[in-house]
Every structure is written in C-alpha cells, then in structure tokens.
Amino acid sequence: RIISGESAGPKEEAINLSLRPTSLDDYVGQPRLVEKLRIVLQAVRERNEPMEHLLLHGPPGLGKTTLAHIVANEMGTHLTVTAGPALTKGADLVGTLTKLQRADVLFIDEIHRMPVAVEEYLYSAMEDFKIDFQIDSGMHAKTITLPIKPFTLIGATTRAGLLSGPMRSRFGVSHNLDFYSETDLLRILHRSAGLLKLTADHADKSLEQSLELIASRSRGTPRIANRLLRRVRDFAQVRSDGSLTPDVVDQALKLEGVDKLGLDELDRKYMRVIGEVYQGGPVGLEAVAATLGEDAGTLEDMVEPYLLQIGFLARTRKGRQLTRAGGEHLGMRISTDDNG
Numbered sequence: 001r002i003i004s005g006e007s008a009g010p011k012e013e014a015i016n017l018s019l020r021p022t023s024l025d026d027y028v029g030q031p032r033l034v035e036k037l038r039i040v041l042q043a044v045r046e047r048n049e050p051m052e053h054l055l056l057h058g059p060p061g062l063g064k065t066t067l068a069h070i071v072a073n074e075m076g077t078h079l080t081v082t083a084g085p086a087l088t089k090g091a092d093l094v095g096t097l098t099k100l101q102r103a104d105v106l107f108i109d110e111i112h113r114m115p116v117a118v119e120e121y122l123y124s125a126m127e128d129f130k131i132d133f134q135i136d137s138g139m140h141a142k143t144i145t146l147p148i149k150p151f152t153l154i155g156a157t158t159r160a161g162l163l164s165g166p167m168r169s170r171f172g173v174s175h176n177l178d179f180y181s182e183t184d185l186l187r188i189l190h191r192s193a194g195l196l197k198l199t200a201d202h203a204d205k206s207l208e209q210s211l212e213l214i215a216s217r218s219r220g221t222p223r224i225a226n227r228l229l230r231r232v233r234d235f236a237q238v239r240s241d242g243s244l245t246p247d248v249v250d251q252a253l254k255l256e257g258v259d260k261l262g263l264d265e266l267d268r269k270y271m272r273v274i275g276e277v278y279q280g281g282p283v284g285l286e287a288v289a290a291t292l293g294e295d296a297g298t299l300e301d302m303v304e305p306y307l308l309q310i311g312f313l314a315r316t317r318k319g320r321q322l323t324r325a326g327g328e329h330l331g332m333r334i335s336t337d338d339n340g
C-alpha cells in the first residue's frame with residue numbers, strides 16, 4: 001500500500017486479503033453506495049454491457065480497493081490493480097489497457113497522483129475506448145490509434161478535489177465513502193473474528209464485549225479495525241491463553257498507543273503541535289507538517305479527516321484550529337474556540 005502508512009508484511013497482507021469480502025452481500029455499511037451499485041450492476045448485466053467508470057473518494061482503509069474486487073467479481077470479469085504513482089510513462093498505461101478484456105475492471109488507486117501526460121491517454125481510453133499515441137516527432141510525427149476493449153475504470157482518491165475537472169467528468173458514477181458506524185465495524189469484526197477462528201473466554205459475552213471495544217477504537221475505519229483485531233489476537237496468544245477478553249483488548253491497545261477514542265500517537269502529536277506550539281491555531285497545515293517532520297499530504301489524508309469528523313479539529317480560512325473538545329482530550333485549555 002502506498003499511502004496507507006501502515007507497512008504490513010507479506011503475511012499480514014495475506015491475512016488482509018482473506019478478510020476482504022468478495023460479494024456485495026458481504027460488504028458492510030455504505031448503504032447508499034451499495035444500493036447504487038446493485039442497480040448499476042444489474043442494469044448493465046441485463047444489457048450485457050461493461051459497467052460505467054466509477055470514482056470512489058474517501059480516506060484510506062474505507063473499502064475502495066475491496067469494492068473494485070467486488071465489482072469485477074459481480075461482473076464475472078478480471079481485475080487489474082495499479083496505482084497512479086506506478087504509471088510514470090504513457091507506455092505503462094498503454095500496456096495495461098491493451099491487455100484488458102471486455103468488461104474487465106481496471107482499478108487505479110491514488111489516481112490523483114498520475115502524471116498529467118499519462119492522464120491524457122486515459123481520456124480517450126475512457127471515453128472512446130481507444131488510445132491515440134504519437135510516434136516520432138517533428139516532420140515525421142505520426143499518430144497511431146489503438147482500439148481497446150470496453151472496460152470499467154475504477155479510480156480511487158482520498159479527496160475528489162484533487163482530481164482535474166476533465167478527469168472527474170469522465171466518471172459515470174462518483175461516490176464519497178463515509179466513516180463506518182461502530183455497529184458496522186462490529187459486524188466487520190465479527191466476520192473477521194470468525195475467519196481468524198478467534199475464541200472467547202468461556203462466556204460468549206466476553207468476545208462480544210472485546211469486539212465492541214475494538215470497534216469503538218477503530219476510528220470508523222475497517223482497515224484499522226482488522227489491524228487492531230490482529231494485534232489483539234497476537235497479544236492474547238502470547239500474553240494470555242489466546243482468548244479475547246475486554247481486559248486483554250485494553251492492554252493490547254494500550255501497547256499499540258491507541259487511546260479510548262481510538263486516536264494513536266500521530267493523531268495526538270498532531271493535536272499537541274497545534275495546541276502547544278501554535279496556541280491552538282489557526283495555523284497552516286504546512287507549518288504543522290514541518291514542525292512534526294511529517295508529509296502534509298499524509299496528515300491531510302490519514303489524520304485530519306477523523307479529527308474533523310469527531311469535532312476535535314476545525315478548518316478555517318486561516319488554517320487548522322484545535323477545538324475546545326480537542327484541547328480537553330489532551331488535557332489542554334484552548335481559549336480561542338472560534339471555529340468559524
């Protein structure tokens with residue numbers, strides 16, 4: 001994963017893969033999106049057409065890649081996965097596009113990070129299912145047109161605003177993924193616990209309570225929920241008898257630096273910089289990033305969305321501002337609680 005910031009080893013990747021739902025029925029939450037997709041998929045299958053291009057935006061770990069797998073599965077076609085930064089030259093994309101079969105799905109993660117020159121090839125590919133490319137230059141310049149099979153592009157980006165207008169307008173369906181409710185995260189965790197064959201200490205209730213505790217600390221994000229479940233599983237196996245109890249969960253998550261609200265070390269460091277170094281803000285993101293020694297984009301994608309969601313952070317015209325609730329969580333008094 002390129003922007004996930006959670007480097008997982010090959011083994012964890014394999015577990016992750018096995019936890020990934022493969023049909024729309026198993027995809028938890030995002031009811032509006034699921035409903036839209038059910039309709040589109042049934043309609044195109046009845047007409048024997050490829051699905052329209054789909055743009056998904058939202059913070060990492062909310063299930064965009066998973067949906068691409070599901071769409072290919074439901075269409076009974078193949079999925080090719082790539083990412084914007086991996087497509088450095090037009091030729092990279094041409095190679096990928098010409099290999100696609102009818103109605104295949106091409107998933108481009110971080111599509112906003114694709115170079116402009118490559119993006120331009122994609123326009124005619126998406127719209128007319130052909131690629132125009134130039135060979136030679138100057139007097140001998142020639143344009144060759146290559147037909148490609150009608151395919152479905154699924155683009156994923158953390159924020160829709162990062163995409164150029166012409167790119168955005170070529171998607172037939174566009175959807176912003178929301179953070180998951182605790183109830184939905186609990187359903188995901190139940191499924192994952194079953195797949196990982198996790199057991200509870202005698203009473204079933206303690207498994208239920210353990211999973212509830214994990215759900216409440218997963219920042220509305222399925223990937224985080226599954227990751228914390230794996231950490232808890234390891235902890236339970238090594239430090240206890242392998243079964244989950246709320247106490248085991250609590251200790252394991254403490255070790256992970258995850259607090260009662262699910263915030264981790266980076267979240268707290270980010271808030272502390274605004275609170276302590278910049279007196280609660282408003283302060284520009286670049287300044288916070290420089291103070292933290294972190295990449296501004298990483299903070300914007302991985303840290304800010306959830307803090308905004310829970311009302312710990314406000315974005316104003318003048319910059320980022322810690323709210324009173326955010327300050328209280330850190331045990332700090334923020335006097336300028338003007339969230340305008």
Ligand code: ADP
Nearest residue numbers: 019020027028060061062063064065066222223
């Ligand atoms: P993204 O592409 O948005 O970064 P992923 O699709 O890779 O996120 O999802 C991360 C993990 O979270 C997946 O491995 C999957 O197991 C789980 N997951 C995501 N969304 C759902 C969902 N709606 N239902 C069940 N599991 C999900």
